[in-house]
Amino acid sequence: MHAIIILESTMKAEAISPVILLNPTDNVGVARKAIAKGTDMTTDGGMVTARADVPSGHKIALRAVAPGEPVLKYGQVIGVATVAIAPGDHVHLHNLAMQESHVTHHFAQDARTTPLLPEDQRRSFQGYVRPDGQVGTRNFIGIVTSVNCSATVARAIADHFNRGGGLDGYANVDGVVALTHGTGCAINMRSEGYLYLQRVLAGYARNPNFAGILFIGLGCETNQIDPIVAKFGLEEGPHLRTMTIQNLGGTRKTVEIACDIIREMLPQANAVQRSAQPLAGLKVALQCGGSDGYSGISANPALGHAADLIVQHGGTAVLSETPEIYGAEHLLTRRAATPEVAQKLMDRIAWWREYTQRNGAELNNNPSHGNKLGGLTTILEKSLGAVAKGGSMPLEAVYEYAEIIDKTGFVFMDTPGYDPVAVTGQVAGGCNVIVFTTGRGSVSGFKPAPCIKVATNSQMYEHMSDDMDINCGDIVQGTDTIEAAGKRIFEKILAVASGEHTLSEDYGFGDNEFVPWQIGAVT
Structure with a gap:
């Protein structure tokens, strides 16, 4: 079952607990707020006492995990225990390590026709029609x-x-x-x-x-x-x-x-004047950066719900950052419209394995320093949260970097995980709006496309309120839902596409984030 669906049902049941259990099979939970050593907590697995201080967004063990055994979050493997982990332990870099991803890939198993709304029920936006028929959100x-x-x-x-x-x-x-x-x-x-x-x-x-x-x-x-x-x-x-x-x-x-x-x-x-245009003219780039332990719990699945709405109304949602779906790509291959689409995604994963190897790197170079401070330990964990931005619609196409996006619906573009390079590829492909989720805080702009910033937690949203457009932190506290927050993001996308300014636009950001992907020797 997809992690987002599990999350929605479990969050409601666990709203009063200081620990968020994302899937009944998980052996770790996520701290809804900072948990002090000695705190007693009731979970689905019984009573657990915190054996150490656990920062907000970080993981706490709910059951014993022996050395070498997998650690489960979202019902998926995010790594292996490097030492014995007892119930109540803080689970992070000191006792959890990356392992090579060996997930089973099923091609087009959940493929289905995208459930588009009848045309008379689809939303529109106010855009600029260009001579080639494309529609702009800015001028x-x-x-x-x-x-x-x-x-x-x-x-x-x-x-x-x-x-x-x-x-x-x-x-x-x-x-x-x-x-x-x-x-x-x-x-x-x-x-x-x-x-x-x-x-x-x-x-x-x-x-x-x-x-x-x-x-x-x-x-x-x-x-x-x-x-x-x-x-x-x-x-x-x-x-x-x-x-x-x-x-x-x-x-x-x-x-x-x-x-x-x-x-x-x-x-x-x-x-040139704005006029009412169908969402077929809207290509929305889905991005996350400066992630934390709440990204896959609040803002990313909320953006995924908004992406589903974009697609249902006839538009296009573009996921990217191939290294940040590594270990979660099996969730996308199942949704591929055809086996050929699934295979193209796997081909790009294979390219990344070879590319990182020949450059003396590894796909687990990510999470970054800030991601780890926010509670993310391995790229497998980050990827499972990042892929939630893609919602639940069929995967219609996979594009190489900066290729023109010529299909509507939910699609994927192969890019690095480095945000300016990734967004540059998406905008080159035709994206005219960016939605960027963040748990640590991001202040980028991406001219000529407006960028909507979505906060994963309320503390950061309030601390950086001059830069954040939408707050999804109340999902973590159990006072908001993924669906309601996703609907707000959807409405914000349409408003921004129609001319409403984002906060980064008010500051004039976006002149320095044009960063084409540089590969190869400079001679």
Whole structure:
């Protein structure tokens, strides 16, 4: 049974207990709040006395676990005991270790037709229709740099408009975004990294949150603009222009000419108006970062419920971060629409095993320091919580990094677990809204896509209230439900897609989180 379903029923039964039992088969529970040593607690397994202080969000043993025996959470294995664990022990890095994932994978076993609502019952949002039929949630002008050497010029052009009054009189334009990065030259043109960079740049040029795009290169770089335009079927015209600094005679002339070009784009961009659009035009990126022990209990399953609603209303929900589904991918292969979709997911897992091995790393490099402080011990544990963002709909497709997302419904994109790189791939694929759950606190923005921040616990939500848009912490306390919180997230997505600002947008965040995935040698 899926962990989320178990969680919903168990949470209600355990609402008054200081320990959350997520599945009847689990031998650990999660501390609803900090538990002091010596505290007596009644659980489904009987009375347990805390043998040590257990921080909030951390695990406490409910039964004895012998060395080498599996530790179960969500009804799934999250690691093995390294020493004897007694009931009431704090279970974390000192007595729980990662083990290789050996879960059984069933392909398309739970495949079913996505239960879309009748068209007359589906919700809509107010979006910007683009000439290619895509729908934007924001109205930016983008400056795409082919190489790091054109980054300074691109930022100078963007600053002229965003800070120098260049947008005065264009209230319907959200801003000018300089998409700068640290690569573009000294890179193998036959490498995965080069392909990914080209996909990202072309994908951003096509993202519907841009009303116009200006490509700027230096001129002599490996990553030439013209081949990108030709390879990905981009068409130069009023909405897409290209230039190189060397051809134009240097930085000053390039800035002047580029500003003139953007001034030509602005009147038409400003004239575009929002109109009611079906959710088929909405692609929502599902993300989590700075996770804690509550992520898989509150915000992630709530976002999963919201993702189900998006899909039922005809939209697309995009899960990513392949290293953070490792050990939980069997929950997705069961839901694959076809065996071929399941196999593609397994192929990407296999690629990651080889990739980490050849780089002297391992998939359990994650959880991060902050994740561990929040109560997460192994990547298996984190993955089981992270995959809850994907809800329960059939998995319709698996995409490689930055590929264009051309199917509606619930889909997966192969990305690293590093949030800026992951979101960059999703936005390149066409995502026009980001929902980002966090237990430790995140302050990122991801222009041109608005980013909704969802807190997993109330303490962090209150402490970082200037940055958090939604609180799911009451689920942990038993005073809110996953369904109710998921409905709030769904309504927030529609409001933001229709123009309501997120807190990160109010602060202007999002200029520094464009991070294409760099793979391969720099020579």
